[in-house]
Amino acid sequence: MLSDPGFRELISLPLSPAILHGLTRAGFNCVSEVVGLSVDRLATICGVNTKTARSALDIVHRYNQSSIECMDMNNIGLFGLCTAWDLLGALQTVDENSPVKGKRYNYIVSMCRSFDDLLGGGFPTGRLTELCGEPGVGKTQFWLVCGSFNRHVPFNCMKIFL
16 A cells, blocks of 8 residues: 555665665565564674664664554645644754754655755745756656655655645
């Protein structure tokens, strides 16, 4: 079932290249396969130190947990008694890299790692993002691809079209 957060591919998470390479080489592809690993086991598999492994597991657990919370919100439906502000507050995490201390953002990945790195992890939720460029360079296609991928895989958010 595509809405299960455990089926989310590891490559879509903001993990370091060493972690992704080690996990892929060992045959791990999805969040559900990694979420039960210990820090020491992940460090051994990927050949990294325990601090890096702990950081990677924190990312995996954060994405897994927030996807589950989002699914729980989806189960109560949009007809439940919650506002957009409640949804935004419930699904955000603190961004340590934010220039504003303690500012909370989640990110929607574009599936283009270099583009996500350029944006600091992907498109931040709760913020307006505009893509500009010459006519015919693929702006609309880029947004459609991002939207169609993220529509199938829950990611800390709900899409609400107005």
